[in-house]
Amino acid sequence: xxxxxxxxxxxxxxxxxxxxxxxxxxxxxxxxxxxxxxxxxxxxxxxxxxxxxxxxxxxxxxxxxxxxxxxxxxxxxxxxxxxxxxxxxxxxxxxxxxxxxxxxxxxxxxxxxxxxxxxxxxxxxxxxxxxxxxxxxxxxxxxxxxxxxxxxxxxxxxxxxxxxxxxxxxxxxxxxxxxxxxxxxxxxxxxxxxxxxxxxxxxxxxxxxxxxxxxxxxxxxxxxxxxxxxxxxxxxxxxxxxxxxxxxxxxxxxxxxxxxxxxxxxxxxxxxxxxxxxxxxxxxxxxxxxxxxxxxxxxxxxxxxxxxxxxxxxxxxxxxxxxxxxxxxxxxxxxxxxxxxxxxxxxxxxxxxxxxxxxxxxxxxxxxxxxxxxxxxxxxxxxxxxxxxxxxxxxxxxxxxxxxxxxxxxxxxxxxxxxxxxxxxxxxxxxxxxxxxxxxxxxxxxxxxxxxxxxxxxxxxxxxxxxxxxxxxxxxxxxxxxxxxxxxxxxxxxxxxxxxxxxxxxxxxxxxxxxxxxxxxxxxxxxxxxxxxxxxxxxxxxxxxxxxxxxxxxxxxxxxxxxxxxxxxxxxxxxxxxxxxxxxxxxxxxxxxxxxxxxxxxxxxxxxxxxxxxxxxxxxxxxxxxxxxxxxxxxxxxxxxxxxxxxxxxxxxxxxxxxxxxxxxxxxxxxxxxxxxxxxxxxxxxxxxxxxxxxxxxxxxxxxxxxxxxxxxxxxxxxxxxxxxxxxxxxxxxxxxxxxxxxxxxxxxxxxxxxxxxxxxxxxxxxxxxx
DNA sequence: AGATTACGATTTTTT
DNA sequence: ATCGTAATCT
Numbered sequence: 001x002x003x004x005x006x007x008x009x010x011x012x013x014x015x016x017x018x019x020x021x022x023x024x025x026x027x028x029x030x031x032x033x034x035x036x037x038x039x040x041x042x043x044x045x046x047x048x049x050x051x052x053x054x055x056x057x058x059x060x061x062x063x064x065x066x067x068x069x070x071x072x073x074x075x076x077x078x079x080x081x082x083x084x085x086x087x088x089x090x091x092x093x094x095x096x097x098x099x100x101x102x103x104x105x106x107x108x109x110x111x112x113x114x115x116x117x118x119x120x121x122x123x124x125x126x127x128x129x130x131x132x133x134x135x136x137x138x139x140x141x142x143x144x145x146x147x148x149x150x151x152x153x154x155x156x157x158x159x160x161x162x163x164x165x166x167x168x169x170x171x172x173x174x175x176x177x178x179x180x181x182x183x184x185x186x187x188x189x190x191x192x193x194x195x196x197x198x199x200x201x202x203x204x205x206x207x208x209x210x211x212x213x214x215x216x217x218x219x220x221x222x223x224x225x226x227x228x229x230x231x232x233x234x235x236x237x238x239x240x241x242x243x244x245x246x247x248x249x250x251x252x253x254x255x256x257x258x259x260x261x262x263x264x265x266x267x268x269x270x271x272x273x274x275x276x277x278x279x280x281x282x283x284x285x286x287x288x289x290x291x292x293x294x295x296x297x298x299x300x301x302x303x304x305x306x307x308x309x310x311x312x313x314x315x316x317x318x319x320x321x322x323x324x325x326x327x328x329x330x331x332x333x334x335x336x337x338x339x340x341x342x343x344x345x346x347x348x349x350x351x352x353x354x355x356x357x358x359x360x361x362x363x364x365x366x367x368x369x370x371x372x373x374x375x376x377x378x379x380x381x382x383x384x385x386x387x388x389x390x391x392x393x394x395x396x397x398x399x400x401x402x403x404x405x406x407x408x409x410x411x412x413x414x415x416x417x418x419x420x421x422x423x424x425x426x427x428x429x430x431x432x433x434x435x436x437x438x439x440x441x442x443x444x445x446x447x448x449x450x451x452x453x454x455x456x457x458x459x460x461x462x463x464x465x466x467x468x469x470x471x472x473x474x475x476x477x478x479x480x481x482x483x484x485x486x487x488x489x490x491x492x493x494x495x496x497x498x499x500x501x502x503x504x505x506x507x508x509x510x511x512x513x514x515x516x517x518x519x520x521x522x523x524x525x526x527x528x529x530x531x532x533x534x535x536x537x538x539x540x541x542x543x544x545x546x547x548x549x550x551x552x553x554x555x556x557x558x559x560x561x562x563x564x565x566x567x568x569x570x571x572x573x574x575x576x577x578x579x580x581x582x583x584x585x586x587x588x589x590x591x592x593x594x595x596x597x598x599x600x601x602x603x604x605x606x607x608x609x610x611x612x613x614x615x616x617x618x619x620x621x622x623x624x625x626x627x628x629x630x631x632x633x634x635x636x637x638x639x640x641x642x643x644x645x646x647x648x649x650x651x652x653x654x655x656x657x658x659x660x661x662x663x664x665x666x667x668x669x670x671x672x673x674x675x676x677x678x679x680x681x682x683x684x685x686x687x688x689x690x691x692x693x694x695x696x697x698x699x700x701x702x703x704x705x706x707x708x709x710x711x712x713x714x715x716x717x718x719x720x721x722x723x724x725x726x727x728x729x730x731x732x733x734x735x736x737x738x739x740x741x742x743x744x745x746x747x748x749x750x751x752x753x754x755x756x757x758x759x760x761x762x763x764x765x766x767x768x769x770x771x
Numbered sequence: 772a773g774a775t776t777a778c779g780a781t782t783t784t785t786t
Numbered sequence: 787a788t789c790g791t792a793a794t795c796t
Contacts, residue, residue: 063785091786115786134791135779190786225785258784356782358787378784419772538786558783580782596783619781620787 001077003048006041010034017278018042020245021051024238024272026223026265027247030309031294031602032285032564035247039219040070042245043085044077052217055084058237059219060093064539066221066562067092086215090230092538094193097211103196104203107183112400112530113537114182114189117389119143121405122185126177132170146175150191151227151259153198155179185403194229201236212239223248223268227259235271242272250304254558254596256588262303283309285564285605287316289639293608294601296636301591309602318641321632322611327359327572330613331366334569337609338372338552341567345606347373348550351565353557353600355578358618359571360554367552377555383536387495387505388512392536394485395478397438398468399529404430404437411441414494416457425449438465464488478532479516486513557600568604570597573612573629576736576750597631610640615722624722626734626750718761719747719768726767 017027018041029035046052061067071087102108123139149159156176161168201208223246238244253262269275291309324330367374396406412418429449430440445462495505579593723735733749748758
């Protein structure tokens with residue numbers, strides 16, 4: 001194997017990228033253009049031509065999956081495992097570096113890595129400890145804010161809250177306290193890994209230089225998804241030589257909401273002067289029609305460098321547009337097509353993509369009803385499952401007794417009669433003596449924490465943890481420890497009675513044990529429990545698509561990135577669903593939605609089906625579609641089979657929706673007063689439930705009720721969802737949603753002039769034009 | 772301590 | 787609809 005063997009398998013653009021020598025190179029790799037091939041071949045070439053030793057190459061990706069794939073393909077090319085070659089995720093590269101060099105801020109080499117769940121638990125504690133209201137300072141939102149800040153390399157000190165008032169002050173305090181508590185626990189979160197690495201390299205120029213020497217060649221995958229911290233890290237590691245090979249596709253940047261900055265890839269040539277630009281535009285995945293559709297759509301974006309995908313393959317089939325009255329019907333039509341296509345495609349060659357997770361439900365129901373094997377991709381990954389998290393928490397308590405959070409997690413798992421009161425007592429004792437919770441527990445068991453009796457099982461827990469520490473000292477590995485935990489706590493019995501999925505959960509525990517064993521066998525001498533725990537926190541995708549039976553894949557559009565399927569469905573192509581309606585119309589956000597659609601379109605190899613529904617149940621309420629997705633109208637002429645006439649953009653669709661399921665207005669009023677299911681309609685909520693139940697009941701019966709065409713006695717017709725209404729200022733609009741009754745009823749209306757507005761019925765002089 | 776109820780929020784999720 | 791949390795009960 002030499003370089004010419006490699007080059008034979010590459011097109012001219014790919015060769016250019018692979019053969020590029022010193023200095024920065026930006027590879028704009030369109031969907032399905034052989035991006036991974038370019039990266040792996042480039043690594044192989046650098047090694048084959050002895051331009052670099054394995055230890056002089058650092059390739060970073062975003063996911064473990066991508067890293068693993070890259071590694072195995074490089075190994076395959078060179079027919080050997082390559083010691084010293086770093087192909088890893090940004091985060092594990094950072095973790096590794098920090099463990100070697102020691103993290104700044106006195107965090108040092110020993111830290112544990114908090115995942116999202118740990119972060120949530122911690123932030124909740126912090127909010128509570130500052131006596132703040134969780135309704136105002138929502139844990140998830142706060143974490144998102146801090147994460148954004150950290151991704152932009154902000155610390156609590158440099159962080160500027162969005163509002164310069166009491167709220168902002170508290171927010172900043174919260175941020176500071178959160179970081180402080182992390183430090184107290186000897187923990188870092190995902191964002192800290194990046195942030196601390198950048199800080200370390202910035203604060204120690206000598207060190208940065210050292211690593212610039214060490215990693216002569218840098219390769220960055222999915223460059224369009226880098227955030228500010230990752231960008232800085234790349235710059236710091238590249239150094240003045242700027243030996244960076246950045247590979248990405250600005251049109252597939254779909255993680256803005258998580259801090260990714262498209263600008264990084266758009267400005268690459270400015271940031272790294274002398275950049276060689278390579279565009280990979282030949283697509284090896286999709287048909288001509290699919291590429292033409294995708295190209296037509298993405299051409300509407302402004303934030304791009306511009307690429308035009310082409311294929312040597314033929315046009316293939318046109319794209320099918322499916323219009324349905326309801327989400328239910330949409331799902332049925334999809335399964336209908338699947339039944340047809342089963343003759344041509346295997347089930348695992350098909351994927352259904354949607355914007356939001358809840359959309360999977362109705363699809364799943366329809367597939368189940370038709371007996372079509374299917375699987376939702378994503379969901380809880382292995383290490384996020386409760387039983388696994390619990391066991392891992394035990395290990396973490398043993399590995400890091402400083403961390404109170406993990407001990408709190410397991411202190412009553414399996415149940416030992418420990419409640420809030422007992423935990424509070426322990427915490428008080430810990431605070432009084434400056435102890436960790438673990439120490440407080442030990443003292444309490446010895447009777448040093450007051451007279452009140454402790455739950456008896458706590459002594460057993462203390463004993464177990466002592467034994468664990470001894471085992472660890474004696475050189476026991478994670479598998480040994482786990483076995484003892486499972487045996488010592490009766491964990492198996494506990495989870496077996498957990499729920500209906502008890503048996504599955506038990507299997508998961510066995511799998512964890514197997515993984516721990518495997519780790520013990522494959523790891524080196526000095527790698528121990530904390531390396532195993534790193535692995536556990538940084539690796540989430542263990543639910544590899546194990547397909548013993550072919551199954552249709554269901555997933556969000558985000559999850560579909562990087563995958564490909566011969567037959568693809570994209571459902572829910574309605575304004576408000578995709579693109580999602582967030583009230584504001586931020587053009588950048590819209591461009592990101594469009595990129596997401598582009599990602600979806602380019603997943604398809606042979607056939608593509610797009611669908612939308614006139615009405616849809618969202619959060620238990622029926623919402624009416626006022627327009628098909630604008631993205632559909634961006635698909636060039638001739639790509640789509642469109643059985644029904646297409647409305648002009650910006651105009652609402654002539655109503656095809658069937659409203660006959662809805663009980664008429666009088667029926668609604670009557671049922672609202674009636675009691676349903678033997679329950680008395682007492683208070684406000686009971687009344688509301690009664691209405692809902694009645695509605696549900698009637699909907700289930702599929703009662704067809706004629707609309708009373710302006711029946712006398714109902715002078716002021718109340719607008720209902722789906723109605724066309726006239727507003728004195730905003731003009732015509734379609735009612736989307738209605739909430740509340742009588743005096744304070746509100747409606748959400750989509751006006752052609754100003755978009756969606758929420759109006760109080762009493763004041764908005766709405767005239768119902770068409771019900 | 773554990774069960775029950777009431778209330779609110781709910782895009783997307785690589786690490 | 788559904789999940790998680792807080793308040794309220796047994």
